[in-house]
Amino acid sequence: MKKAFSLIETIIALLVVSIFVITSTFVINRIKEISSENQHAVRLFAAKSAIFDYYMYWSSTDEITPETVTEWLQSDLGFDEFEVENIVTTNPGNDENISLIKVTLKDTLTGRGEDFYVVSYNKP
Numbered sequence: 001m002k003k004a005f006s007l008i009e010t011i012i013a014l015l016v017v018s019i020f021v022i023t024s025t026f027v028i029n030r031i032k033e034i035s036s037e038n039q040h041a042v043r044l045f046a047a048k049s050a051i052f053d054y055y056m057y058w059s060s061t062d063e064i065t066p067e068t069v070t071e072w073l074q075s076d077l078g079f080d081e082f083e084v085e086n087i088v089t090t091n092p093g094n095d096e097n098i099s100l101i102k103v104t105l106k107d108t109l110t111g112r113g114e115d116f117y118v119v120s121y122n123k124p
Contacts, residue, residue, distance in 0.1 A: 040081075040109070047079045048105065048116060055101055055118045069103075081109045097122045 005013075054069060066084040073079040086104040099120040106113040 043079065044082070044105075044107065044114075047073060047077075047082045048114075050077055050079070051084070051103055051105065052118055055120045082107055085113060 050073065051069065054072065055064070064087065066087050069084040069087070070082075073082055073084070083106050084103060085106045086102075088102040090100050090102075092098055092100050099122065101118040101120060102115060103118060104113050104115050
């Protein structure tokens with residue numbers, strides 16, 4: 001005759017299974033969190049790259065404002081979580097053909113801002 005599991009054996013087996021479930025749930029949540037952070041970092045890099053391209057192929061840097069770049073990022077490219085706070089354009093060495101552009105990109109999800117530079121060459 002086959003003996004059934006005792007109550008203690010069943011409780012121990014349920015405890016082991018529940019430990020595995022709890023641990024795997026924690027690991028899955030952590031992996032999702034890391035994935036979300038990586039995705040956001042990639043979107044920040046893509047937004048910066050888009051701004052580089054925007055300045056490199058724009059005909060004149062005089063008519064570019066933070067509002068126009070932010071509108072372009074959000075409406076045309078779908079980067080709703082980023083906005084351009086400030087743009088400062090200088091001409092190093094008083095050369096009108098070279099523009100050094102300092103852009104402040106703000107992440108509205110985290111509240112952090114990041115400054116980066118773009119060099120634009122104007123055709124003489």
